[in-house]
Amino acid sequence: MENPVHSLIVWTPQLQMRVVDGIVNLVAAILILVIGWTIAALINKWLGRVLERMPRFDPTLRPPLLAVIRYGIVAVTVIAVLQRFGVETTSLIAILGAIGLAIGLALQGTLSNVASGVMLLLLRPFHAGDYITYGAGGTMGGTVREVGLFRTILITADLVFVSVPNSEIFSTSITNYSREPVRRINFILRIPYSDNVEKAQALIMEEVKKDTRIMSSPAPVVPIGELGPSSVDLIVRCWARNAQYWDVLFDLQKAIKLRFDSENITISAPQQLVVMRDSAAKAQ
Numbered sequence: 001m002e003n004p005v006h007s008l009i010v011w012t013p014q015l016q017m018r019v020v021d022g023i024v025n026l027v028a029a030i031l032i033l034v035i036g037w038t039i040a041a042l043i044n045k046w047l048g049r050v051l052e053r054m055p056r057f058d059p060t061l062r063p064p065l066l067a068v069i070r071y072g073i074v075a076v077t078v079i080a081v082l083q084r085f086g087v088e089t090t091s092l093i094a095i096l097g098a099i100g101l102a103i104g105l106a107l108q109g110t111l112s113n114v115a116s117g118v119m120l121l122l123l124r125p126f127h128a129g130d131y132i133t134y135g136a137g138g139t140m141g142g143t144v145r146e147v148g149l150f151r152t153i154l155i156t157a158d159l160v161f162v163s164v165p166n167s168e169i170f171s172t173s174i175t176n177y178s179r180e181p182v183r184r185i186n187f188i189l190r191i192p193y194s195d196n197v198e199k200a201q202a203l204i205m206e207e208v209k210k211d212t213r214i215m216s217s218p219a220p221v222v223p224i225g226e227l228g229p230s231s232v233d234l235i236v237r238c239w240a241r242n243a244q245y246w247d248v249l250f251d252l253q254k255a256i257k258l259r260f261d262s263e264n265i266t267i268s269a270p271q272q273l274v275v276m277r278d279s280a281a282k283a284q
Contacts, residue, residue, distance in 0.1 A: 029081045036077025044070045063146050064121060113150045116170035120147055130178040134169050141175075182215065183242045185249050189256065190231035190268040197224065197232055200265050207255045208238055213248050215239045231268035 133141030
């Protein structure tokens with residue numbers, strides 16, 4: 001019969017080797033994780049700076065691209081750690097695929113945001129810095145700051161931060177006010193029937209031509225849009241660079257108002273005629 005003490009003495013070197021190997025693998029795994037995580041962060045930071053210096057690179061693509069690269073490096077690091085411990089990555093990938101399928105079924109809404117984000121990046125209906133509206137009637141919108149894998153970040157006109165699910169934007173109509181380089185300025189001026197219409201049109205055209213920011217082609221026009229119940233409605237229509245749209249619109253309206261005041265042209269306010277009948281006459 002084998003002596004237990006002798007068996008312990010025989011197996012002790014093998015046990016020690018296993019313990020040493022385990023410690024070495026553990027230390028190596030920790031080092032691989034730390035190095036991989038550090039490399040992912042450094043590459044992500046460096047690549048972000050490089051992309052910022054590339055004027056032709058669309059800034060909308062920067063955040064998702066950096067995220068994919070970072071998570072890809074982390075995934076390779078995790079696989080290297082598992083291989084260090086002798087784990088078969090082939091079977092692991094199959095298990096992860098099954099887990100991913102189960103998670104995908106449970107997170108259909110989240111994955112729809114990812115799919116919508118990918119489609120927004122591929123179709124590119126807008127870029128970072130564009131002002132857009134979306135939804136019924138275009139009541140919601142803002143300036144695009146970032147298109148992520150899950151959500152799109154918008155900054156409203158009053159500087160409010162808004163995070164919108166990608167599927168909510170992609171599934172509805174999108175109006176991009178910044179895409180085209182030229183934008184039409186269009187507003188209505190109402191003058192009373194007693195004022196000279198041709199004079200008012202000439203004065204408006206003079207103020208339009210004074211502003212060098214307004215384009216000569218297409219040519220500006222000041223047609224009569226409608227003969228209203230109490231006024232003649234003049235349409236002021238001209239074109240300017242998109243980046244100058246609001247400045248031109250505000251300045252032009254002010255210039256026309258001041259010119260009308262100096263030339264005794266009245267801007268008509270909406271009027272309504274109210275007829276009051278005497279109660280005694282009504283009774284007869």
